[in-house]
Amino acid sequence: MKPLALIAVLMTGILLLYGTIDMPNWGDPDSPASIHVSPRYIEKTVEETAVPNVVTSALADYRGYDTLGETVVIFTAAMACILLIRRPRK
Amino acid sequence: MTLPFPILIIIVPLITAFFIPIVGWWRRGLCYPLVIVALSVSVVSSIAILHMVGEQGTIRYYLGSWDPPWGIEYVIDHLNAFMAVIVSAISLLVAISSKRSVERELPQKIVYFYCLFLLQVTGLLGIVVTGDMFNLYVFLEIASLAGYALIAIGEDGAPFASFNYMIYGTIGACFYLLSVGYLYVVTGSLNMADLSTILPRLYHSKVVLMAFAFFIVGVGLKMALFPLHVWLPDAYTYAPSAVSALVAPLMTKVGAYVLIRIIFTVFKPSFSVAVIPATTILSWVAIIAILFGCILALGQTDLKRMLAYVLIAEVGYIALGVGLANKAGLTGAILHILNDALMMACLFLVVGAILYKVGLRNVHQFRYLHRKMPITMAAFTITALSVIGIPPTCGFFSKWYLVLGAISAGRWLFTAILLLSSLLNAILFFRVIENVYFEPADAHHGGGHEEISIDEAPLSMLIPILIVTAGILSLGILSGKIISSIIEFAVPPGL
Amino acid sequence: MELIISKYNYWVYIILMMIGFYAMIGKRNLVKKLVGMNIFQTAIILYFVSTGAKRGATIPIVEHGHGEVAHAIQAAHYVNPLPHVLMLTAIVVMVSTFGVALAIIIMLYRRYNTLEEDEILELRK
Amino acid sequence: MIAHLEDVIIQTVCRILIPFIQVYGLYVIAHGHHSPGGGFQGGVILGAGFILFCVAYDINEAKRRLSEKLDTVFCSLGLIIYSGIGFTCLVLGGNYLNYSRLGRILPVDPVNARSLGILGIEIGVGITVMAVMVSIFLDLVSRGKHEEGLG
Numbered sequence: 001m002k003p004l005a006l007i008a009v010l011m012t013g014i015l016l017l018y019g020t021i022d023m024p025n026w027g028d029p030d031s032p033a034s035i036h037v038s039p040r041y042i043e044k045t046v047e048e049t050a051v052p053n054v055v056t057s058a059l060a061d062y063r064g065y066d067t068l069g070e071t072v073v074i075f076t077a078a079m080a081c082i083l084l085i086r087r088p089r090k
Numbered sequence: 091m092t093l094p095f096p097i098l099i100i101i102v103p104l105i106t107a108f109f110i111p112i113v114g115w116w117r118r119g120l121c122y123p124l125v126i127v128a129l130s131v132s133v134v135s136s137i138a139i140l141h142m143v144g145e146q147g148t149i150r151y152y153l154g155s156w157d158p159p160w161g162i163e164y165v166i167d168h169l170n171a172f173m174a175v176i177v178s179a180i181s182l183l184v185a186i187s188s189k190r191s192v193e194r195e196l197p198q199k200i201v202y203f204y205c206l207f208l209l210q211v212t213g214l215l216g217i218v219v220t221g222d223m224f225n226l227y228v229f230l231e232i233a234s235l236a237g238y239a240l241i242a243i244g245e246d247g248a249p250f251a252s253f254n255y256m257i258y259g260t261i262g263a264c265f266y267l268l269s270v271g272y273l274y275v276v277t278g279s280l281n282m283a284d285l286s287t288i289l290p291r292l293y294h295s296k297v298v299l300m301a302f303a304f305f306i307v308g309v310g311l312k313m314a315l316f317p318l319h320v321w322l323p324d325a326y327t328y329a330p331s332a333v334s335a336l337v338a339p340l341m342t343k344v345g346a347y348v349l350i351r352i353i354f355t356v357f358k359p360s361f362s363v364a365v366i367p368a369t370t371i372l373s374w375v376a377i378i379a380i381l382f383g384c385i386l387a388l389g390q391t392d393l394k395r396m397l398a399y400v401l402i403a404e405v406g407y408i409a410l411g412v413g414l415a416n417k418a419g420l421t422g423a424i425l426h427i428l429n430d431a432l433m434m435a436c437l438f439l440v441v442g443a444i445l446y447k448v449g450l451r452n453v454h455q456f457r458y459l460h461r462k463m464p465i466t467m468a469a470f471t472i473t474a475l476s477v478i479g480i481p482p483t484c485g486f487f488s489k490w491y492l493v494l495g496a497i498s499a500g501r502w503l504f505t506a507i508l509l510l511s512s513l514l515n516a517i518l519f520f521r522v523i524e525n526v527y528f529e530p531a532d533a534h535h536g537g538g539h540e541e542i543s544i545d546e547a548p549l550s551m552l553i554p555i556l557i558v559t560a561g562i563l564s565l566g567i568l569s570g571k572i573i574s575s576i577i578e579f580a581v582p583p584g585l
Numbered sequence: 586m587e588l589i590i591s592k593y594n595y596w597v598y599i600i601l602m603m604i605g606f607y608a609m610i611g612k613r614n615l616v617k618k619l620v621g622m623n624i625f626q627t628a629i630i631l632y633f634v635s636t637g638a639k640r641g642a643t644i645p646i647v648e649h650g651h652g653e654v655a656h657a658i659q660a661a662h663y664v665n666p667l668p669h670v671l672m673l674t675a676i677v678v679m680v681s682t683f684g685v686a687l688a689i690i691i692m693l694y695r696r697y698n699t700l701e702e703d704e705i706l707e708l709r710k
Numbered sequence: 711m712i713a714h715l716e717d718v719i720i721q722t723v724c725r726i727l728i729p730f731i732q733v734y735g736l737y738v739i740a741h742g743h744h745s746p747g748g749g750f751q752g753g754v755i756l757g758a759g760f761i762l763f764c765v766a767y768d769i770n771e772a773k774r775r776l777s778e779k780l781d782t783v784f785c786s787l788g789l790i791i792y793s794g795i796g797f798t799c800l801v802l803g804g805n806y807l808n809y810s811r812l813g814r815i816l817p818v819d820p821v822n823a824r825s826l827g828i829l830g831i832e833i834g835v836g837i838t839v840m841a842v843m844v845s846i847f848l849d850l851v852s853r854g855k856h857e858e859g860l861g
Contacts, residue, residue: 005611013603016268019300020595021588023275027640029661034639036278036288037159038667039660046647046658050825054645054666055673056742060749060828063670064807065153065162067749068796069216069228070674071789071835072104076209076232077681078785078842079111080239081849083202084688097806105793108786115779155808224671231678235685242689247709249692256686257609260622264629267675271629274668275636644746673750684846691853 095142096151096164098135099174099215103128107208114201121204122189128208129182132215136174143171144575150221158221159284165221168580169424173218173347176428180339180435181211183554187439188332190548191446195330196243203240210236210336214344223270223356224280226348227263230312233344234259237337241329251324258321262311265304272301285356293361302361305352306368313345314402315409316379323398331442334394338401339434343427346408350423353412354582363415373413377507379406384514392451393444396518397437400477403511404430410504411492419495420581421573426488428572429476432565433485436473436558440466443547443555456526462545465552467526469559474519476562479512484566594635602628615693615700619686626679630672637668645669724766731759739836743825749832753839760844769852781845788838795830 024031041058051057059067106128113120143149143166151164166174185207196203213233220226238259242252274280276297277288292298307318314322326334353362353369362368383403390396408430411423443466444450448459460467476483479490489508496504546552565572589596605628608621645666647658694700697708739752764772796807804811809827810820818826 002611005607008610009603009607012606013599015300015303016599016602017596019272019297020592020599022295022297023592023595025591026594026635027638029639029642031275031636032278033275033636033667034278034660034665037280038278038637038665040160041666042645042647042660042663043658048821048824049828050821051743051828052647053743053745053748054647054663055669055746056748056828056832058666058670059673060831061154061809061824062156062161063224064796064831066225066228066670066674067831067835068792068807069225069232070677071749071792071838072209072212073228073232073235073674073681074677074842075108075785075789075838076206076235076239077684078845079202079205079209080235080685081688081846082782083199083206083239084242084685085691085849085853087855088198094800094806097800101793101797101806105790105797108789108793111782111786115782152805153807155805155810224674228674228678231682235681238685238689242692246696249689249696250705250709253615253686253689253693256682256689257618257622260626260682261606261609263678264625268629268632271633271636274633280667646745677750684850687850691850695853 093135093138094151095135095139096149096166096219097153099132099139099178099219100212102131102135103208103212103215107205107212110205110208111201114205118201121201125185125204125208126182129178129185129211132211133175133178133182136171136178136215139166140171140175140576143168158281159279162220162222162225163281163283164219165283166219168576169347169350170219172424172576172580173344173427174215176431177211177214177218177340177344180431180558181214181336183557184332184336184435184439187335187442187551187554189550191330191332191442191551194446195332199243203243206236206240207332207336210240214340217344218347221282222280223273223282223285227267227270230263230266230348233341234263234312237341240333241325241337244329244333246328247324248328248330251321251328255321255325258311258318262308262318265308265311269301269304269308272297272304276301282351282356286358289356289361290358293365299366302352302357302366302368306349306372309345309349309352313342313349313409314405316375316382316402316406319379319402319405322402323395326398326401327392327395331438331445335435335438335442338397338438339431342401342405343408343431346405346412346423346427349409350412350420350582354420354585359415359582359585369413369415371413373410373501373504376406376409376413377504379403379409380507380511382406384511384518387518388514391453393453393522394438394441394451396453396522397434397441400437400515400518401434403515404434404477407488407492407508410508411488411495414492414495414499414501414504415585416495416499417581417585418491418498420585421577422488422491422493422495424577424580425484425491425569425573428565429484429488429562432558432562433473433476436469436555436562437477439551439555439558440470440473443551446551447545447547453522453525456522457529459526462543463547464544466547466555469555470526471523472559473562474523476566478515478519482563482566484562484569487566487569594638595632598628598632598635601631613702615690615702619683619690622686623679623683626675626682630675630679633668633672633675637665639664720766724762728759728763731762732756735759735836735840739832740829742832743828749835750839752832753836754843756836756840757843757847760840761847764844764847764851769848773848776844778848781841781848784837784841785845788834788836788841791834791837792831795827795834799827 041054045054045057049057049061110121148167153162210233213229216229238252238256242249311318326338380403383399387396387399407426408423411419476485479486493505493508605621605624609618612618642664645663697705735752735755738747742748799808799811800806802811802814809824812827813820813823
């Protein structure tokens, strides 16, 4: 089983590396990711949400629904742990 | 003023899931009705949305009133609304039938079971309705996490099967997240509609190619496509009967929906068919999945494990429909999502009823079951005919469109294998039916049959089974109308 | 060679990820699988955060004095906040998956008294 | 089972330390606007404060302060606050989670209403995350039988 796992891992690694050839270099300011959507978060956040911390405004306001989903994920984990392990007091 | 239906489908079951632990402490008996009310509200609102989409076309709902590439948006077209109706209707029926079996298997933990049940349904509905790639990952994680926990409370082998399911499921979800990351680096946006406009320029970049490959592997893992299905038989066999009735019909179908959405909406067919032969590879994998599922199902004696392998074959049908990448094939695939959800729901509900009433799993011990539980076994027979593909039932029509798609794509081998798999299904199910209905040859010498009183499944299990069986029959007849009104527009353009 | 120098963050995350991936599918012990899962998910978080970096940019908190005219805010001065937002979600998902996985492992240990995969498979038959 | 030592040093240090941990946790939640932080980080710090208390004292001692039932109620309470705020925005006419609509009921202009909405979200998330951390810790450590204590 182990050599099979090793082959699968190496193949995935090579495929991933092959995928990174066309990616922008590390930290260059005009990579697509920092040009297309995020400039608006940085420039407009004080104007629109009066919150200087852009991460908090993006987290709770622009993409607030993701954070609701995230909190539901951690709530599911709590309910799962209670369901799976908690033994009622005999 | 029109109610904001797109958000109501998700929010009502979600908020009820938060209230259930509180209500559960106060009065335990109130949880079950609360679940039924919440799911019926989401069924009604999803039908209302299907109606609105029929009139106005695609509905867009901006979460937090931010316009798309910046905020999260809900895009609901015919395919979404169709899937939302299927998911909410089937989860309502399974919720109704879960009352008795949960009270027997998990007496103290009903409160937390129903809370996780609702969270799983909310996660599935969230995946189906969203139009944002990362939001889909969040709701995928909610659905799978609730699934891992629900499966782990089953019988003896359940925790280990759920652990394996978790390892494979996490690898699948992380591959999906990685592909979203690869697309984000090259395009800068997370919104599906926005991506489908930016990507055509980048079709020849290696990053997009790898992102597409890891999307297929990640979603294939979630959908238990053939080489990636290893976790499914154990997970669905050892799960409690109410959970396997919920997870079996829905989890794989929502995975199939995500596959269709990625191949045909985010990446235009011009990429997934022309640039790289993704759909041809997918159709070959699907063919192996169909054969593998049917043949392995022959070897099983435990009814639930046999149905798990039949489910792998059914996922193969849907993947084949998607792989054919022509109008007839895709209509067959989308229709098969509906039909297979109905069939698997009915089969697992019947298995749950048998387990609840008689506690038998081995197929050979089912003699005279038709006397003890006539209605349940009648429903089982009708669904078996539908899986095989006999005309009046809905299974026939989706296979018919798949065969049509295979012929129009000029793949005669696929048509042959489709018919062969129907034959294998026939052998499979008639073996069970023969055990149930007909006495074995050596039993003739005995005296008259001892009198077996009719001991039918409780009403709360019987009604959902009857509704689903009626659905299988009526949708078979109505499938022409369904195709012309819904699936006609659900099939992505440009095929 | 230039390819490796300018894109070394992608190399690092792939190596980390493959170590975690091997541990997840290669190892026999269940807890070692979980450690592999943690490395696997942390590598993806590293990848996402490294895509947001900009050379010569500060943390994404916009300094603006109360009242005085805020000078024009250029996006190039601040790091791209979106990957950080996404990774807050991924970290929470990692923690929750870990919590449920540990709960399942406790159930398994309570039932089979071992955490080796092959021993559990034998005991289960 | 670890023999539970009545160690005076640990208990007095914890008794002094824990209030400051909790105040710092509240600071991190409240100052999510201006400094790095927010609901999740603050909630985890509050949860860690309570877990320190469980480690220093016995679980039964800790359960006297935050009972199992109250902990589950806190879990759902935080989320009810979160989706409740979203729902009030819905009722006030905006889309779901559109805080500028809160400006109708709160005496602030829409932009500051968004900032207050974000603060309300952070509080809801903080409560849920604290309760979840405590609940998962208590379950995993005592393997479900809380009365037997740690280990």
